[in-house]
Amino acid sequence: MSEPLLSVSDVTVRFGGLKALNEVAFTVGEGEVIGLIGPNGAGKTTCFSTLVGLNRPKSGSIRFQGQEMVGSKPHRVARAGMTKTFQNTALFPGMTLYDNVLTAALGHEPLAQARETATRCLRDLHMEEAGDLAVEDMTFPQRALGEVARALATSPKLLLLDEVMAALTPAEMDEVIATILRLRDSHGIAFVVVEHHMKAIMKLSERILVLNFGELIASGTPDEISSNPAVIEAYLGAGHDD
Numbered sequence: 359m360s361e362p363l364l365s366v367s368d369v370t371v372r373f374g375g376l377k378a379l380n381e382v383a384f385t386v387g388e389g390e391v392i393g394l395i396g397p398n399g400a401g402k403t404t405c406f407s408t409l410v411g412l413n414r415p416k417s418g419s420i421r422f423q424g425q426e427m428v429g430s431k432p433h434r435v436a437r438a439g440m441t442k443t444f445q446n447t448a449l450f451p452g453m454t455l456y457d458n459v460l461t462a463a464l465g466h467e468p469l470a471q472a473r474e475t476a477t478r479c480l481r482d483l484h485m486e487e488a489g490d491l492a493v494e495d496m497t498f499p500q501r502a503l504g505e506v507a508r509a510l511a512t513s514p515k516l517l518l519l520d521e522v523m524a525a526l527t528p529a530e531m532d533e534v535i536a537t538i539l540r541l542r543d544s545h546g547i548a549f550v551v552v553e554h555h556m557k558a559i560m561k562l563s564e565r566i567l568v569l570n571f572g573e574l575i576a577s578g579t580p581d582e583i584s585s586n587p588a589v590i591e592a593y594l595g596a597g598h599d600d
């Protein structure tokens with residue numbers, strides 16, 4: 359059997375005395391869409407930052423497309439095909455959407471090629487019309503998809519989306535979910551998605567991973583997760599809206 363796209367084994371991350379991730383292990387297959395949930399401070403963002411080389415784990419292994427990523431700098435991880443969006447770091451204000459995507463593409467290719475990439479990313483997201491809009495003039499769903507477009511400029515095989523749908527209404531989330539699934543189908547990109555909005559995660563994910571205090575406490579289908587007593591206690595019962 360071939361190796362999964364991403365294979366995370368026993369990854370532990372410490373910040374001083376705090377174990378932000380404790381022996382976390384999971385895999386992501388090609389084109390799989392996975393939800394990563396957990397209460398505030400559970401370690402979701404730390405998990406993403408560690409995957410893309412922004413934190414170095416104290417121990418463990420992160421194999422991506424058969425290559426060990428622990429110790430690799432973020433730009434190398436991105437070049438290998440794993441990219442994350444940044445929680446609360448919206449697109450650069452004062453720039454158009456197109457220029458935002460172009461800037462991301464320029465990180466790894468020369469100008470003429472980067473222009474083609476930026477145009478292609480906007481087309482893939484059906485956002486050609488929005489390319490000339492200043493970030494300030496974009497709607498929230500356009501901004502969410504704009505972040506995806508920017509990440510797409512690195513030609514990922516795996517995209518880690520950190521709360522890109524945070525400000526959206528349920529109908530707007532449906533639009534973004536449909537776009538993510540379309541991208542998966544057309545480009546074979548796998549996604550790991552962090553969102554607090556449970557309905558969106560349940561709709562989007564084939565499989566859900568649950569973190570609590572840095573430990574992976576459950577993994578399963580949306581149905582399995584929503585009826586898992588440990589998850590209900592740790593997360594669903596903890597006063598989350600929906």
Ligand SMILES: Nc1ncnc2c1ncn2[C@@H]1O[C@H](COP(=O)(O)OP(=O)(O)OP(=O)(O)O)[C@@H](O)[C@H]1O
Nearest residue numbers: 373376378396397398399400401402403404405445
């Ligand atoms: N750079 C850092 N230095 C020290 N502690 C950190 C750092 N980054 C995160 N932490 C701590 O690690 C733990 C996990 O934080 P993290 O941001 O990964 O959680 P999260 O699940 O993404 O939370 P949220 O849902 O609120 O975004 C928290 O206790 C947090 O305070």
